[in-house]
Amino acid sequence: MWVESVEHHCPAFQAAVELVGRRWNGAVLMAAELGATRYSEFLVAVPGISERLLAQRLRELEQAGVLIRSVVPSTPVQITYTLSEKGSELVDAVRPLIAWGERWLGEGAVAHG
């Protein structure tokens, strides 16, 4: 019975974990969740990311359907990135793993082990 279950869960989970596990993606998603919408805001919110990589990650996350890119018709035109429903649910789905990492792998994790 459980053999079937493992096989069944595998491909979608692997794709999900690769999406959030790709370097910077988790941080970019959390920045969006926490209020960043413009390129310049993400650049400040994700310390250490390069301009080139941020542009690449925003495009990837848009293509994956987790971020929605909007063009605000102001002068000058503004581009914003906001979480889609899919992205918002991904952030929620990832929170328990963040909490687990902090508890078991973060600073002071030795105290729990």
Add this chain to the structure above:
Amino acid sequence: MWVESVEHHCPAFQAAVELVGRRWNGAVLMAAELGATRYSEFLVAVPGISERLLAQRLRELEQAGVLIRSVVPSTPVQITYTLSEKGSELVDAVRPLIAWGERWLGEGAVAHG
């Protein structure tokens, strides 16, 4: 405010996601959760994994403290692998991500998109 948060969460989350994202680790953990304890049971429970890789993954997961290796003093001696508290909490933490993957990336995910 949120800039700080993103930075703070990063390293432990990245380590967590790499642990569960490494090929086969998720499946091996789910097999353990679903009742596999012996090497031969994991081999059946995780279709497609090679004997060499399974041995390697079991060792890695034991070293990461998520599986506990026990030697049962029978004749012949039996080796079992069971989830530690850390491992059990990891399985729980990963479930929402599995569900997200099934909903948004699994077969029929287009219907939701």
